[in-house]
Amino acid sequence: MNENRRQILEMLAAGKITADEAERLIAALEDQPKPGNGSAGQEIQPKGKPKYLRVLVEADESMTGNKGLTTVNVRVPMQLLRAGVRLASLIPAQAHQQLDDALNRHGVPLTLSQIKPENLEELIDHLEDLTVDVDGKDGNATKVRVFCE
Amino acid sequence: MTPNIAIVHVAIPHWGTIKAWLPLFLLWIPAILLSPLIFLVILAVCLAGRISPWRTIASFWALSCALPGTDVRVSTEGNKVLVRIL
Numbered sequence: 001m002n003e004n005r006r007q008i009l010e011m012l013a014a015g016k017i018t019a020d021e022a023e024r025l026i027a028a029l030e031d032q033p034k035p036g037n038g039s040a041g042q043e044i045q046p047k048g049k050p051k052y053l054r055v056l057v058e059a060d061e062s063m064t065g066n067k068g069l070t071t072v073n074v075r076v077p078m079q080l081l082r083a084g085v086r087l088a089s090l091i092p093a094q095a096h097q098q099l100d101d102a103l104n105r106h107g108v109p110l111t112l113s114q115i116k117p118e119n120l121e122e123l124i125d126h127l128e129d130l131t132v133d134v135d136g137k138d139g140n141a142t143k144v145r146v147f148c149e
Numbered sequence: 150m151t152p153n154i155a156i157v158h159v160a161i162p163h164w165g166t167i168k169a170w171l172p173l174f175l176l177w178i179p180a181i182l183l184s185p186l187i188f189l190v191i192l193a194v195c196l197a198g199r200i201s202p203w204r205t206i207a208s209f210w211a212l213s214c215a216l217p218g219t220d221v222r223v224s225t226e227g228n229k230v231l232v233r234i235l
Contacts, residue, residue, distance in 0.1 A: 052218065070225035079215035086208050092198040 004029050050128045050148035052077055060141040069141070078148070082124050088115060152216045158231040173234075 005026060012022040057072040091099065096113045103110045128148045136142035155171040180187070195202040219234045 066226045068226055071223070073220075073222040075218070075220040077215055077218040080212070080219060083208065083211040083215040086211060090198075090200055090205055090208055092200055094199075 050078060052149050053081060053127065054147055054149055056145040058141065058143040063142045078124065085124065088112065150217060151213050152234045154235045156233040156235065158229065160229040162227040
């Protein structure tokens with residue numbers, strides 16, 4: 001039995017605390033994160049960096065017009081995303097203005113020339129925390145999940 | 150590491166199934182043989198676009214090396230397509 005739990009029960013048996021107080025203390029103990037197999041007080045290891053971006057889509061007939069369920073399951077390595085965004089640096093300077101204008105016309109106020117490689121790295125790093133869950137409602141079985149793993 | 154094998158499965162009802170393992174590493178042979186020509190084409194395109202050819206080669210090399218692990222599966226109306234790059 002856990003040492004803290006034993007102490008609480010002993011205090012309850014000795015009449016130092018009431019049954020309600022003992023229950024609250026035990027509940028508080030259970031809420032605490034359990035230590036791992038290592039030594040007590042060891043810091044929790046940080047979660048490993050995600051390696052893949054996953055996109056899962058399940059769309060029903062009402063969404064696609066196709067019979068039955070349509071599923072899409074895509075796994076893209078994060079390295080591929082990093083390499084892909086670096087391709088933006090290959091866009092010729094004379095094409096930047098045209099691209100900026102086209103993006104603005106479609107409601108994306110972005111200036112490509114201001115995007116630096118370090119910004120792209122930051123973008124990918126933050127993408128690792130991204131989770132998007134979309135569920136259809138009212139009988140629509142469409143589901144979209146975007147997450148990193 | 151560059152991609153070595155691509156696995157492609159295509160299943161179409163009333164037609165059949167194709168399961169193919171494509172040895173991408175064999176592409177190295179024509180790539181090496183044609184490398185002078187490929188390099189000249191890249192150089193010409195880069196000079197025309199005023200971008201660094203080295204940066205272009207590095208970007209495409211990084212893209213190629215990042216491909217292993219890609220997995221795409223689509224299924225609809227009984228049709229199934231799977232593409233995996235190893």
